[in-house]
Each structure stands twice: as structure tokens, then as C-alpha cells.
Amino acid sequence: MTALETKLQGCFILEPKIFEDHRGYFFESFNQNQFNTLTNTNTTFVQDNESFSIKGVLRGLHYQTGEHAQAKLVRVIKGSVLDVAVDLRKNSPTFCQYVAVELTETNKKQLFIPRGFAHGFVVLSETAIFSYKCDNFYNKESEGGIIYNDPTLSIDWQLAESSLIVSEKDLVLPTLEAAKL
Numbered sequence: 001m002t003a004l005e006t007k008l009q010g011c012f013i014l015e016p017k018i019f020e021d022h023r024g025y026f027f028e029s030f031n032q033n034q035f036n037t038l039t040n041t042n043t044t045f046v047q048d049n050e051s052f053s054i055k056g057v058l059r060g061l062h063y064q065t066g067e068h069a070q071a072k073l074v075r076v077i078k079g080s081v082l083d084v085a086v087d088l089r090k091n092s093p094t095f096c097q098y099v100a101v102e103l104t105e106t107n108k109k110q111l112f113i114p115r116g117f118a119h120g121f122v123v124l125s126e127t128a129i130f131s132y133k134c135d136n137f138y139n140k141e142s143e144g145g146i147i148y149n150d151p152t153l154s155i156d157w158q159l160a161e162s163s164l165i166v167s168e169k170d171l172v173l174p175t176l177e178a179a180k181l
Helices: 032-039
Strands: 002-005 012-015 019-021 024-026 047-054 057-064 072-078 080-087 098-104 110-113 117-123 127-134 143-145
Touching (some): 002 032, 012 032, 047 057, 072 098, 072 117, 080 127, 117 127
Antiparallel strands (some): 012 110, 019 024, 057 117, 057 143, 072 110, 072 127, 080 098, 080 117
């Protein structure tokens, strides 16, 4: 596996080594020791989650605050998504900047999003199965979010806004300026 640090310190794109032949393929999707070495962290994941979505579904931008903040390691099992991480660390030189990475069942890339980031994705393929590991348990009272079309961020979600499918909960999220970070 290789790790490429993005422009956001501590946020990495991980690419596994894939072994393919006429039978199919094999790859190691996670190895705790290798992960911590490559990311220079001591992250331990405690929860795995999976979602299924249709084309145009946009989930996010979500984050957890305080003692319930979460780091995530995300990947696509089937389909294709544009995955977005937004740096919300107030003392970071990249505060309010984001990275967007296409994660697909073919490229098998993963994105590590450290604590202090908002996260979201949009499904680019007809359907997608999305998987993510979290280093802390979800806590409803610590949940926060930023509206996906925040003008400060100006995220290019790669699909027409009229084709996006966004939950009622996500449609009423505050702007970055109004969010409680």
C-alpha cells in the first residue's frame, strides 16, 4: 500500500497493491500497522459503516465535535463517488479548504480523513456501496454539518445541482460561517 498526503495536512489518499490474474484480484484493504506507519498516526478504528445509494445522492457535509470527533477511512466497494473532506481545524493553514477524490470500485483508492474535518460524498455511478471505518463511536449530540452548496467552499460536486438527491436533514444544514465548530 502507498499513501499520498493531500494538500490538507493529515489527510491521505491510500492506494493498495492489487494482485490480479485470470482468476480475479486480491488486495489487503486494511492493515493496522501499515496504516499507522504510512499516515504517521496512532489511529485505531472502532466502528465500520456501509451505505448504499443511487446516482446523485449527496451525503454530507458532516462532522463530530469534541470528545466524539471522528477520523474516517473511506472507500467504495461498488460504483463511483466523489469524496470530499473539508478542513475545519481553526489553527490549520488549510482551514476552510477541501480535497475531492474520486473513489471507485476499480481504482480501490481510500481516503483517510483525520479528526477535525467535515466529510461528504456524491454518487457518480448508477449505484454505489460506500464503506467507512471510524475511530470513535457516533454521538448524535456531537453531530454537526455544513450545507453542501456553501458559497465559501464552492465545491464542484461534478453533477448538476438539479440532479442531486439530498436528505431533508442535509438541506437545512448551516453555512460554514454559521456552523458551530
